[in-house]
Amino acid sequence: MDMKNTPFKRIPVSIWALGLVSMFMDISSEMIHSLLPLFLVGTLGASTFAVGLIEGVAESTALIVKVFSGTLSDYLGKRKVLVVFGYSLGALTKPLFAIAPSAAIVFTARLLDRVGKGVRGAPRDALVADLAPPEMRGAAFGLRQSLDTVGALFGPLLAVGLMLLWANNFRAVFWVAVIPGMIAVALLLFGVREPERHVGEERTNPIRRDNLRRLSGAYWWVVGIGAVFALARFSEAFLVLRAQQGGIPVAYVPLVMVGMNLVYSGSAYPFGRLSDRTNHGTLLSLGLIVLIAADLVLAANDHWLTVAVGVSLWGLHMGMTQGLLATMVADAAPVDLRGTAYGFFNLVSGIAMLMASAAAGLLWDRFGASFTFYAGAIFAALALMGIVLKAWRQRPFCEVPR
Secondary structure: OOHHHOOHHHOOHHHHHHHHHHHHHHHHHHHHHOOHHHHHHHHOOOOHHHHHHHHHHHHHHHHHHHHHHHHHHHHHOOOHHHHHHHHHHHHHHHHHHHHOOOHHHHHHHHHHHHHHHHHHHHHHHHHHHHHOOHHHHHHHHHHHHHHHHHHHHHHHHHHHHHHHHOOOOHHHHHHHOHHHHHHHHHHHHHHOOOOOOOOOOOOOOOOOHHHHOOOOHHHHHHHHHHHHHHHHOOOOHHHHHHHHHOOOOHHHOOHHHHHHHHHHHHHHHHHHHHHOOOOHHHHHHHHHHHHHHHHHHHHHOOOHHHHHHHHHHHHHHHHHHHHHHHHHHHHHOOHHHHHHHHHHHHHHHHHHHHHHHHHHHHHHHHHOHHHHHHHHHHHHHHHHHHHHHHHHHOOOOOOOOO
C-alpha cells in the first residue's frame, strides 16, 4: 500500500498521544497567554515595550534552552524523560501567574514556563521524527502541530467564557489553567512509549567537532531560514493588543487567538501531508506571501473585521510553515543528532525572536501599531526575495527526499 495515500489514522499511537499532550498543555498556556498582555498593561501597569521585551526574552529563552536539552537527549539516547520534566515544569509554573503582584513576578513565571518548553521542545520533536515513518514525517509533524493548535484554540475560548462568568477576574482564570497542565503531564507519563536505543550504538558527545561536521550545508540553510522567519514574525501578543485598539471588550479579546488558532489547526495537517509530496521551497515562499498579506491587512486599520482577516491570514501562514520547518530539520539531520539539530535550529531562531519582539514593542510605542506591521511586511518581503533568489541560483531547491 502507498503510505502517502493512507489516512492519518496510520500515524503511530504515541504521536497521537504527544499531540494530545501538546493540546492539553496549550489549553493551559493559552488561557493565560491570551490574557497576559491585557493583565500586564491594564492591571499591573506595564508598558507595551515591556510586554514585547517579556515575550521576546521568554520565548527566546525557550528556544535557546532547546539546544542543551536536544543535545542531552542525543547523548543519553533517551528523550521521554526530558519531555516529562519540561512539561512538568510548565505545569508547575502556572500558579505563579495567578498570585503575581507585579510585572517582575509575571516575567519570572513566564521565564520558568518557557524554560520548561525549552527543555521539552527539541527532544519532543526528535521523538516525533524517531517514531514517524520517513514517508509520513510531514503528516506526523502536521498532526502533532494541529492537535497542539486545537489546544491553543480552546484555551482562549475557555478564557473568554470564564472572564464573562467571573467579571474579568484574571487571577481566577489563571488558577483554572493549572488543571489541563496537570492532565498533559499524566497523559505523557502513561500514553507515550519511546523507541528503544539501537543495540550497539555508542554514546558520544553530540557537540564534538566531528559530530557537528556531520550537520550538512542543507541543514544550516534550514537553520538560516528559520531565523529569517522568526525575524519576520514577532509575538502574537501584538495581535491581541491590535484587537484591543479596535474597542473590542476585554473579555472578548482572546477570541482573536481563537480565530488565529482555528485557521492554524485546520491547515497544519493538510499542509503537513502536502509537504511530503511537494517542493519545500515553494511552500515556504507561499507562507511568506501569506505573512506579508497578514501584516498589510493588520497595518491598514484596527476595525474588528480587518483584524479578523489579518489574524486569519497569520494563522494560515503558521499552518503552512511551522510543521514544514520541523520536517526539513528532520530530513537534513543524521538520526543520532536530531535532538542537537533541533536544538541549534531553535537557538538561532530564539535569538532572532528576541530581536523581533523587542523591536516590535519599541516601534509600537514610538510610531504606532501600523508602523510595526508595515515593518514586519517589509522584512518578510526581503526574506521572500532571498528564498526566490536561492531557488533561481541553485536547483533542485529543497527537493522532498525519496
